[in-house]
Amino acid sequence: MRPAVRHFGVALRQLPLSEPLRAVRADQATEALDSAVVQVISQITGAVDDAMAKTLAASAEAAQQFEEAADSELRSKVVGAVHKLQKGLLERETEVRLMLLAALCGEHLLLLGPPGTAKSELARRLSGLAHGAYFERLLTRFSVPEELFGPLSMQGLENDQYVRKTDGYLPTAEVAFVDEIFKANSAILNALLTLLNERLFDNGNQRLPVPLLCLIGASNELPESEELDALYDRFLIRRTVAQVTNAQIGKLARLAAGRPADPSSSSSSSNGNGNGSSEGGPALDMDDFRHTADRAYAAVDVPDSVVDILAELRCYLQDKCEPPMYVSDRRFMKAVQMLQVAAHADGREAVNEYDCLLLEHVFGNRPDDCHKVRGQVLEIIASDPGLQQTELVFLGLFGRACRVLEQSPDSAEAADALAECGTLVELLQGRQAALAATLEGAFPELRATVWQSEASVQAAVQALTPQLTENKRKTEELLREAFTLQQCLAQRSAGGVLEKLLPKRYKQYQKGISSKV
Template sequence: MMQPLDDTMKKKDAADTNGLHPLEETVLSLATGKLYQLEQPAKPRLFVIPKPDEAPAKTIEPAAVETVSLEKFSALQRAINDAIDFVSKQILGREHIIKQTFFALMCGEHQLLISRTGMAKSMLARQIFACFDGAQVFEKQLTKDTMPDNLFGAYDIEAMKRGKMIHNVEGSLVLSHFAFLDEIFDANDMLLRSLLSLLNEKKLVNGEQIIHSPLQTVIAAANYIRVTEILEAVLDRFLYKSYIPENKDLYFQYSIDSVYQKNFGAIQIPEKRISLSDFNVVKELIKSRAIEIPGYILLLKNHILRQYIEETREQVPDKRNYTISDRTTAKSQDLLRASAILDGRPQANETDLENLHYMICTLGRDEEKSRFIKICSAARRYFQQDREILENIFDAIHIFSFLKSSAHAELLKSDAAFNHLKGRLEKLVKKETTGFREYIEKLKSKFVSLPKDAIVPETLALLEDLCDLSLKDARTRESREIIEGFRQDVFHAKKLTVQNI
């Protein structure tokens, strides 16, 4: 059932740039003998957030970069936090799950809620979706008899006469922004398999009919999990999972009664809702480079996830084959950025790492969260001894990456590119706290007057020396693993440069 929260936005979003409604496009495609595809979504925009108390740096950013002011950034952060607080006052005892849901919404991912019946899963989803203005919401309870046309739209009769199975997607899951699918595991495997591309790639793939969907997040609910091959693939699409336990504490039950007496179970609409366009800016910030994740934080993230896999396999008897997919590992970066936004920061830091448990663990399984937080704390203490060395190395890796991406594109010959690279080198060799101060002071004057034709070999020589010095001082095995891997890359690049001279 489609719930229009804003009829005006519905009409706007239902049509593509050439003014045709999806239903009209299907008819047109049949009349012309070919299937018409909805226009592919535009590539994510690039954003930059000005940092306070920092002069604008001269960098070579793409011309199409948009600036989100600090005032706008703060307003977006407040709006999301206000929505979280509002929902938490309507649905008691679900604060962590509500925060997890908003992380899923911000990252454009899906959430699975598991509990016994009567635990207000559907009410939770409806109350959260009510915080958004201009969103199309689809809701459906699935059964073993639910067919694809119940989700994707009825089949077009005229198309069937021509031997084609075409969905009329008007009012369906395909054209919705958010969706709630209840009792998802009651659905048959055929239906679940047909959901995969829509959940993962945000498009309906039905033979020749391919429709790019505005679907952002699906919240699914279940009373149980059945294990099949297709179910494993479906579960992997729901990066955020929560188990809702019973809570019969008398004071908690009294609090629920008090809330019920105020609204009698009706969904409450906040005074200020988040516009879908503003929320899309948040999502695009997360998918752009505007929210920076330092290399040191990425190292900690990957180490924590690796340790969590190993300890889970060792400590949980029925999870000997437990793993975290590469897709989940990569997308965990989005959660770090979302966490930074909720805290009002344009850069992720160590405090965001603990929030990874919202994605990696199943909320409500306290033993999983406890294990994760313990690993996270230990990792932060463990790498602190090499932090200075590693931050230097990741600065060096950034320089090397820029060099590799520019060396074969004539880009380094431009003044902007040359100044960008020289500025990065000067920043690296001028760090006041570096343990290599004596060494890099000798290089300072050298790089100030570095000519363009010598910048590549001289930079590679500096990076290689930096790796050698870092390897001597690094205390942890993992730090040496990172440095040695980087040194090998620099060595091969240096060898190629010599051959090309």
Template sequence: MISASTHSQLTLRLKRILDQLSEGLVERDTLARRVLLAALAGEHSLLIGPPGTAKSALARRLHLAFSDGRYFERLLTRFSVPEELFGPLSISALEQDRYERHVAGFLPDASIAFIDEVFKANSAILNALLTLLNEREFDNGAGRIRCPLVSVVGATNAVPDDEVAEAFFDRFLMRLPVEPVSTGRFAQLLASPTDTGMAPFAERLSREDLAWLASVTAEVRVPDTVIALLGQLRSALDEMTVSVSDRRWVKVVYLLKTAAATEARADVSMWDLSLLPACLGADRESQHQIATWLLDRLGIRMAISPPRLTRVVEAFEAQLAAELKANDLDYDADGRLRFSAGDLAHEVGDAKGGAGALRMTYQRKRRYGEVHIEARTAQVDALIARIARYAAEVQAQAEDLAQYATASLWMDPAFADAARNRLDGTVLAIAALRERAMTARAGFEALPRLADGQGTAPDPVVHDAWDD
């Protein structure tokens, strides 16, 4: 059994295994990462896509990453019978009035299995698979036997919409849409070897390796910040009408802990949540929704979000505009309205209503004392300082992402690029808001001032509450 001192060696071994899994398969690197991670966590993967997209090639390679146990593979059709998966009935057992199967060499005896066209089987087979996939147990006659199953990779062209299929679909923690190779990589596809090969892997994992990894995974901590974000996501999924069972949430957290353990981390990182779309979304559309939700929040606290900061800056800009437009009536020392011919705001001669009396008013732009202006500029200075701290925090998150993505075995490079672009955009947006805040400060500094007197302190500018 490997020891904790060889943790980094396991990480290097996993990197080499990942290279072997995806070697020669164009645009299947992320799929290989997901399938292997699911197996390390003791979970199952489902590849969903049209024929001829290397689903079976990738699934068949997975068992080469493990040195112990048997491999089982079967293509199901609507005519498939339970004997094809679970083994033939035992004649000798029947003679003794026992209904048992010979499971050696079949799915209950396998550690890694590939089941192609999983949803083409009838409901009897799918129901029998439910317990085997989830509890690793198989009802054989009057008894229930433990199965050595590590992971099943399923493949299908489409997921049917019925109750039995939905329950079976939920047993696959990783739901991985597979598309044909993109136009940009088409030439590479044509130049790739036609023989994907089944040569033994140079690196393989033993049951002792898996047991040690499980013990390390159990010690990984999930920070409160990650738990809080998962809670927010759960509420968001309700609004997206994406259904996620409690069992799946528990399995997802264990998968996140496994990802951290394989990289010798004591805590789950918020960037590990990039794995969630494939675990929570049932199809490409829902997975895209979840990924977008995560990109809007990973590395960006609510108080740092540009929309919220924009509202705060706009509150100061609106206050400045109001103070610039404010007018006061001008009275002299005796309390009489001060005016001159050039200062009349308006003059009305009303011969009919007041014996030709003149009605005169005079307004001037409001002037502010030093106390008022200093209070306003101090408020903006506090805002600018807070924005500077936020900018530094987002920049630190971008650097943390860069380090994580470089070291991570499991992060999808496309998600890492999208997250990096989102953080860079946030940094630019915060910088623009800082400039607007500086302009508002200059505006408060330039307010018309009282000729004498310090004035009074104003009420603070009202804006959304925020966290530091």
């Protein structure tokens, strides 16, 4: 032992004096390097915290300052019309809005439901609102064309002309209500199809235009014969009407007795979207009904985000839904135009994603299909595929930053990466602000539309809030990472700093390199 120790001591004494000194200097340098890295990390973290705090404060303030656009003249008229049409009716807010929308689009409305649910009353109110000629008829299996289109002209028969006297009948009406419309037989059906779709009526050897604005059809049941499918398809908007619920039956009794319903009832309330009043304000006239659709097509844009919802919805309904729901090209195009009219009447220049909720009354073939359509629209709105794409962009930029900071931090490529990171930060800030405005502002765009009832708005808010809240959290996490990357690129920090600040992303970067190797 001793000789070994002695020899170790001799060897130690024989080492140059500078070796221990160099060892000390290396330790000091390491400590100094660690201290510098910690300081850089502290500076970057502080800067990121400040940037996040400012972003969140700005978005929260903007959310509280959301202001509805001033009512256009048309929107004021629509709000007043909604109030007027639903006055004295219970639980018919949605039906009133759909009927008004159908009339503004120049389309037809189908109401499915049991007798005695105010279907014909709605049609009469629309006629009174539009000040148009009104026609009403109940069809049976034994109905003849004369009941709808008018009797044959005796004078015409004397002159060998097979023409009808149409005055006061459907060919001269502007608003019509046909009850039990699916009892139309083949003798009625052919003329009715042309009249509904092309607004033309064959009277003798002449094809004459008809002034029909909107026909409201009613039925207790769906058509069972395939020959009625074409008639069913003529109704762009379809709505199942139910009896007044037990919760409102007391108010119904008071209305029947000539007493006003409670002022807080749903029949007298709007969904917070109506600043107009049915009293003393401008009223819709026939010119509005005739020309609103054309004006909307020319003035209202359909953004790509809405087009994506429409395309994804149709694909789901036809290819993934069980049973599949066929959506014809004609119905699809008319649905887009209906959304344009809804936006224009709301005083907007573009369709928004919440307008797509109206499609539950357009797509689908059976009454229960509306729930599937609405559920899918809500799911598409709540999903955020753009967030996943943004994360992939961030990962690519992160890998590029790691490589640049390790190899050439002062190169032009580093400056380019910094510029791209700034663009990404702006994109994420905009997305975070939009989500904050929606959630903290209690879905102002959805509540501002005149076409959704209060109950529909509440149901949509309840369905959308959880997923949008999660999207907001993920967006803020990704924004913090983007701020961190931006600071590292701005300070030209060493690669080790980026690894310590974003270890999860650095592991993904290293894994990507390993997989390539």
